[in-house]
Amino acid sequence: MRYDIKVNDKKFNVEIISAKPPLFEVSVNGKRATLIIEETQEVEAISGNEVRAEMAGTIVRIVVEEGEKVEKGQPLLVLEAMKMESEIAAPSSGVVKKILVKEGEKVNAGTPLILLDSGEAGESGDGEAITVAMAGIVTKVLKNPGEEVKEGEAILILEAMKMENPITTPFDGVVESVNVTEGSKVSPGDVVARVRRK
Known part of the structure; x- marks a missing residue:
């Protein structure tokens, strides 16, 4: 390879x-x-939202359970960083698929905390969220709403740490929305696009 x-x-x-x-x-x-x-070790491809820590800190409280439905903006857990407590909120409506951390656990910036499956949000017709794992600048948008995409196909290019990283879809589907434009600055966990499974 x-x-x-x-x-x-x-x-x-x-x-x-x-x-x-x-x-x-x-x-x-x-x-x-x-x-x-x-x-x-092999890791499972994630479809849906991966909620990540924006800064290093300690998990103080987890306020949701696996299988629980949550709304966009609803607190998921509390992270203590720099002697301040910050609520980590759901970036979109969905169902808590998996909690990856425990109370008292120390995490680094970018550590995955919770998996959300926005495909199970009930009435919401939104596609599943495509998120970024690191801060950076969108240098190129490759797909537009309505276009079909294959598993592993790049939707956009993100420049982070002076490297260009393709942001790909984990499954076949149709692009429902692209939430950024070329030149947009993004943070870890930001939803950059939504893709509806075929």
Whole structure:
């Protein structure tokens, strides 16, 4: 597998030559290296909202339960950061699919806290939310409302940490809305688009 990666305006061509865990042989711009990766794990693709911490802190209270219906703006949990308590609210209406943290747990900025399934919000006809995991600037919008998309297809390009990251859909569907424009600044957890499953 080959990847083109851009870091600090420098381009790197990365190729995975062989993968025999824990040994991975890679080539970076033609130079070979062997990496030892002690632990890998598969993660489940998330469809719906992933509510993330905007800053490092400690989970003080969780005020919802798994399976509970929530409205947009409703508090989900309380995070203490810099000696202040902040409510983390639902970015959209939906159902609490999974709570990923416990009270008293310390989290970093960007840590996933709660999964919301906006596809189960009942009367709401909204598609499922596509969120961003990091702060950045939207450099390119690739899809418009009404366009069909395939699983893994990019909806827009987000520049973060001087790297361009495609924001993709986790399933086949139709773009219902795009909530940003080129040049928009976004924060972790922001809903940038909605896609309705086919």
